[in-house]
Amino acid sequence: MTTLNRRSLMKAVGAAATLSMVGTAARAEDKIKIGFIFLGPIGDYGWTWAHNKGREAIDAALGDKVETIYVENVAEDASAIPLIRDLANQGCKLIFTCSYGYMEQTLTVAAEFPDVKFEHCTGFKRADNVATYNSKFHEGRAVLGTIAGKMSKSGTLGYLGSYKVPEVVLGVNAFALAAQKQNPAATVKLVLIDSWFDPPKEAAATETLINLGCDIVTTHTDSPGPLQILEQKGLFGFGQGADMSAFAPTAHLTAIEDIWGPYYVQRAQALVDGTWTSTDTWDGMKEGTVVIAPYNAAVPADVVALADGVQAGYKDGSYDIFTGPIFDQDGVEKVKAGEVMTLEQLATIDWFVKGVESAS
């Protein structure tokens, strides 16, 4: 706690927007160093918070062999390059860059340090010493859609998203398709606010979706703000990235939790064993990367059973929400009956399914 405060204090008085401080978890010259580049503050209760939990899992599992260091609040621009390079110069043998926007920066530094291994989160460009990893967040969205489709009285659902990127498009589509399995007439009103984090705008967007008839709103932005609005109005929503029930004890039906620990430990172990290779990993519920938080008491038993069924289906491979027939917004058949979308198709998706209402 002391180091945390001192670090934050230096950040405050340093008065430099891009200034980021390196936190050191443990010091021992003989341990292998592993570095992390984080997008937000580790206390954001969302994306970076979850990645930091993964880092702590390495410390817990392999603390006698490795030590971890991290840099937080790293912008997704050229300023990331010297910070990644700095971690390599400090002797890190494995560096995780934990956001999509570090793709080219990671490859640039990786070319300078062929002996250092890199892991880029949610990217698709690899090299001999650059692996990529991602999470099937959309599997969690299918569970949320199942609950929302069954519980919504109006049949009009709200979806508050950030940008039109494949991760969000997959989330919207999985949510809508799962809801329509419960209520074929269900529609999803979509608002993309062009930001991952803007609590007042997230709140206003949630109010607007409610005003347009949505009685359940799910969020694909990072703040708990929308849940607080839903709590005030007596409506329902879901947590994003972490269990946010503390912010909305009644409105929070459940949440998608990002669990990076098992993957991080596995990769750190591979580094220690000398078996690390450049891979492309896209794990989901089966591997425990996507976890559904405990259900709220407001979720009826039959809905819990349906949601658990989806989870079980993903774990044993018998369920995939992206199984045809799937139609796009204009009613064109994109996936034929019985076909399942490939990982390649999922990773590059840019169209919304039928029943999604959006301005663009």
Next chain:
Amino acid sequence: MSPEFIIAAIVTVVGLATPILLAGLGELITEKSGVLNLGVEGMMLMGAICGFAATAATFNPWLGILSAAAGGAIASMLFAVLVLQLNSNQVATGLALSIFGTGLSSLIGNAFTGRIVPQFGSIFPDALAKDPIWKLLFGYSPLVYFALAMVPLTAWFLKSTRAGLILRAVGENDHSAHSIGYSVTGVRYAAIAFGGAMAGIGGAYFSMVITPMWAEKMTAGRGWIAVALVVFAGWRTGRLLAGAYFFGFLMWLELFAKANGFGNSLPFLQDIPSQVWAAMPYVMTIAALTLISSRGNVGASAPACLGKPFLPST
């Protein structure tokens, strides 16, 4: 569109407009004294965390608001000492205050992340505050009425009081005001403190009213909009009020257009990329500024000493 829909939309617009109106009124007074304080974003964040922290500690939102005003004012005093005592560059010092306030609020906020406080909502009975019709008048936080009351009060202060006249004199011609015996530095300290307090209250609107929680950088750039709003308003209180609600309306329009698609009635609007809607408030600011300045009003209404350090010839 039912009356209930329109009323609910107005309530959302009021929520978007109120914090920038509060911060804008404070900045207007500061600028009227001849000081340009670009640190509004930092002062709002200081107000947001101080208001939240005091409310979390005492469960008294009124103490929270006082604490928010104090937090914003204290932050503004750092700026005041630098620009008034040491004559540092106002633009650079204001930017530094924004960055400093962001960092310091994050530091204080470390202990408050993940906590919630009761919302500082309407003080009227639920029968009025939650009624789909009556909430148009009674469904707001006391801060909304406070902001609206401050508009005529500020206008009256500037136009009809002796203190307001002195403040304007200091902003228009500091040397003349000094030569007839007024303390330019003293007046500017007071104006900067008022600006800081109002920005702090505006920030607290985010952490105590809209989303009663603390999150780093939760004002998400509204302080900059407040600074732009003062210019947009031509340093006039009435226009500031209209501008704040116009900005609020544009922000709401973006969200409404995206959620509703306009597709049913105006299909061609469906092809407009969402980024265009997001940029709309800023585009409208530029358009309004161009329009106003082309008519020569902006130059005439800006305080003549705005941004210039006061160096009395002794």
